[in-house]
Amino acid sequence: MARFWTGFRTWTGIAVAGALCASLAGCSSTGGKRAEDARKAAAAQGKAAVNTPRWTFAMITHSGDGDTFWDIVQSGAEQAAVKDNINFLYSHDDEAQQQAQLVDAAVDKKVDGIIVTLAKPDAMKAAVARAVEAGIPVVTVNSGSAESREFGALTHIGQDETIAGQAVGEELNRRGKKKALCILHEQGNVGHEQRCAGLKETFDGTVQNLYVTGTNMPDVQSAVEARLQSDSSVDAVVTLGAPYADTAVKAKESAGSDAEIDTFDLNAKVAAGLKDGTLGFAVDQQPYLQGYEAVDLLWLYKYNADVLGGGKPVLTGPQIITKDQAGALAEYTERGTR
Amino acid sequence: MTAITDERILHSSPLRRLLGRPELGSVVGAAAVFLFFALAADSFLKTASLSTVLYASSTIGIMAVPVALLMIGGEFDLSAGVMVTSSALVSSMFSYQMTANVWVGVAVSLLVTLAVGAFNGFMITRTKLPSFIVTLGTFLMLTGMNLGFTKLISGTVSTKTIADMEGFPTARDVFASTLTLGGVDFKITILWWFALVALASWILLRTRAGNWIFAVGGNEDAARAVGVPVTRTKIGLYMGVAFGAWIAGQHLLFSYDVVQSGEGVGNELIYIIAAVIGGCLITGGYGSAVGSAVGAFLFGMTSKGIVFAEWNPDWFKFFLGAMLLLATLLNVWVRKRAEATK
Numbered sequence: 001m002a003r004f005w006t007g008f009r010t011w012t013g014i015a016v017a018g019a020l021c022a023s024l025a026g027c028s029s030t031g032g033k034r035a036e037d038a039r040k041a042a043a044a045q046g047k048a049a050v051n052t053p054r055w056t057f058a059m060i061t062h063s064g065d066g067d068t069f070w071d072i073v074q075s076g077a078e079q080a081a082v083k084d085n086i087n088f089l090y091s092h093d094d095e096a097q098q099q100a101q102l103v104d105a106a107v108d109k110k111v112d113g114i115i116v117t118l119a120k121p122d123a124m125k126a127a128v129a130r131a132v133e134a135g136i137p138v139v140t141v142n143s144g145s146a147e148s149r150e151f152g153a154l155t156h157i158g159q160d161e162t163i164a165g166q167a168v169g170e171e172l173n174r175r176g177k178k179k180a181l182c183i184l185h186e187q188g189n190v191g192h193e194q195r196c197a198g199l200k201e202t203f204d205g206t207v208q209n210l211y212v213t214g215t216n217m218p219d220v221q222s223a224v225e226a227r228l229q230s231d232s233s234v235d236a237v238v239t240l241g242a243p244y245a246d247t248a249v250k251a252k253e254s255a256g257s258d259a260e261i262d263t264f265d266l267n268a269k270v271a272a273g274l275k276d277g278t279l280g281f282a283v284d285q286q287p288y289l290q291g292y293e294a295v296d297l298l299w300l301y302k303y304n305a306d307v308l309g310g311g312k313p314v315l316t317g318p319q320i321i322t323k324d325q326a327g328a329l330a331e332y333t334e335r336g337t338r
Numbered sequence: 339m340t341a342i343t344d345e346r347i348l349h350s351s352p353l354r355r356l357l358g359r360p361e362l363g364s365v366v367g368a369a370a371v372f373l374f375f376a377l378a379a380d381s382f383l384k385t386a387s388l389s390t391v392l393y394a395s396s397t398i399g400i401m402a403v404p405v406a407l408l409m410i411g412g413e414f415d416l417s418a419g420v421m422v423t424s425s426a427l428v429s430s431m432f433s434y435q436m437t438a439n440v441w442v443g444v445a446v447s448l449l450v451t452l453a454v455g456a457f458n459g460f461m462i463t464r465t466k467l468p469s470f471i472v473t474l475g476t477f478l479m480l481t482g483m484n485l486g487f488t489k490l491i492s493g494t495v496s497t498k499t500i501a502d503m504e505g506f507p508t509a510r511d512v513f514a515s516t517l518t519l520g521g522v523d524f525k526i527t528i529l530w531w532f533a534l535v536a537l538a539s540w541i542l543l544r545t546r547a548g549n550w551i552f553a554v555g556g557n558e559d560a561a562r563a564v565g566v567p568v569t570r571t572k573i574g575l576y577m578g579v580a581f582g583a584w585i586a587g588q589h590l591l592f593s594y595d596v597v598q599s600g601e602g603v604g605n606e607l608i609y610i611i612a613a614v615i616g617g618c619l620i621t622g623g624y625g626s627a628v629g630s631a632v633g634a635f636l637f638g639m640t641s642k643g644i645v646f647a648e649w650n651p652d653w654f655k656f657f658l659g660a661m662l663l664l665a666t667l668l669n670v671w672v673r674k675r676a677e678a679t680k
Contacts, residue, residue: 085526095601097593097594101390101394104390186600190495193495
């Protein structure tokens with residue numbers, strides 16, 4: 001009997017809350033699920049725009065679990081897949097050996113096209129060769145511009161990390177910075193090393209690298225904080241991933257430093273930060289474009305034997321985004337496409 | 339003369355003996371998973387796909403065998419994952435920096451890796467600290483050394499290529515070649531894996547050392563009391579894990595000829611999972627090498643089966659966890675049944 005009453009109370013509670021919500025007394029009129037649904041309704045509608053056969057393309061990346069950047073790449077690829085009438089398969093693993101095995105599995109499946117990242121090119125070499133041998137067209141994205149052609153891929157789409165780093169160095173010079181801190185959140189990532197090296201090349205001031213454990217945000221914050229506290233002459237902090245920019249801002253505030261925080265990549269928080277001036281600038285490599293173009297290029301190749309880039313990588317960045325452009329991009333970052 | 343019957347000798351039926359095998363639960367589980375993916379993914383049963391699955395299983399299985407032996411001996415090794423990377427790094431960097439024949443690097447790497455294993459065993463038997471703590475320390479130290487030394491010596495986070503050096507082709511043949519049988523490519527690691535399983539099974543079931551391993555894991559003090567060399571056995575087991583890490587590491591190096599220094603973290607748990615699914619008890623004294631192989635095969639099937647079935651890979655870890663629980667429950671249930679009917 002008692003159980004019935006507690007159950008009854010719970011359900012009445014839910015019903016009352018629902019009724020309150022319905023009368024808009026206790027609901028948020030901003031943000032939340034409803035705003036998201038409205039945004040979704042305004043986004044591109046999914047319907048095939050072509051009547052080519054339903055090919056299957058597999059995309060295999062070196063992303064870890066639950067990575068925001070790769071989420072955007074994936075949504076770009078999915079958007080193009082819908083439009084091009086493609087059955088799109090996505091898989092990922094941050095261990096090189098596992099990623100190579102996933103490519104092998106895609107070849108075994110005899111898919112019609114493969115999109116792969118070459119963050120660890122030597123590990124992927126044999127697997128990509130096997131795909132090319134089996135007559136499956138391969139497009140490389142994001143990382144591996146140097147090896148893509150040699151491995152027999154059609155095209156590479158992405159950003160040259162060194163060039164991106166150089167662009168950041170030049171932008172920092174423009175802003176009159178003297179001492180920069182480059183925050184590497186993934187020890188062992190070659191692309192990250194290249195970014196900081198590129199920054200060193202063009203920046204007139206001094207650059208110091210700081211390694212942090214990217215999977216542990218409190219650790220990132222305390223490490224940046226400690227460095228800013230011990231060295232007050234640092235006037236620019238460059239993070240290599242959007243989620244870390246916000247953490248660096250928090251670290252800067254608690255350290256009482258007045259360094260400018262700049263970052264690679266975008267997300268909703270970064271766009272907002274650029275808009276209200278807590279962040280200096282962001283360097284975007286347009287991940288949505290990387291995923292979208294990769295699928296589209298494979299479709300073009302299958303349909304019309306078209307190849308883009310003339311044997312050179314097709315670059316999607318770097319694009320420097322400052323306060324002026326941030327406003328327009330804010331809604332796209334909210335939507336999860338920038 | 340009538341035969342003297344001894345009540346200590348228990349004659350059991352073959353069925354009952356089968357039910358008492360540690361790996362039975364995992365075999366049933368593996369058969370179920372295999373059947374499941376065969377129905378769910380149409381490309382799963384192709385020979386090329388099965389070869390990919392076997393390869394994926396072998397890269398885990400090579401390590402799961404010595405890890406299972408160690409667990410039967412009642413200990414853990416959390417440094418097993420990064421030790422694989424360490425072994426590959428030592429091999430590659432030694433050969434490159436000394437401009438030596440690649441085989442010299444391979445030999446040095448074997449010595450270094452075995453020394454790390456011996457260190458683990460020595461620390462545990464000497465300090466009497468739980469192996470969980472000691473190997474956690476080794477794990478962290480190796481992770482740091484992998485990155486630190488690589489950066490210090492090579493200047494980057496991955497090693498330089500040794501593919502153009504003397505001895506590389508033969509070493510590649512041994513550790514990372516592909517054999518073609520009936521038009522299908524099979525990686526040589528599958529052979530290594532089977533050989534290790536056979537060797538470990540022979541040690542466990544047919545030699546004195548095997549008895550020592552079971553005794554040490556079952557009850558260390560009792561084993562010591564009846565004259566089992568506990569210290570030697572444990573150090574040997576840790577060196578066995580190191581030997582497996584050496585094989586797996588050389589495979590990594592010679593299939594890709596460049597090693598990323600940050601990899602391998604987290605794999606130690608996968609080896610332990612494979613051993614546990616295969617019927618090893620966390621508390622020691624019970625398990626089998628064949629079981630660890632079945633556990634690794636289950637792991638390989640699941641990780642690649644999800645791809646063949648075109649599912650969302652986000653759920654892979656969930657399936658793995660569920661499978662681990664189910665397999666272990668099945669093991670316990672089968673064992674209870676087997677003991678009840680004795």
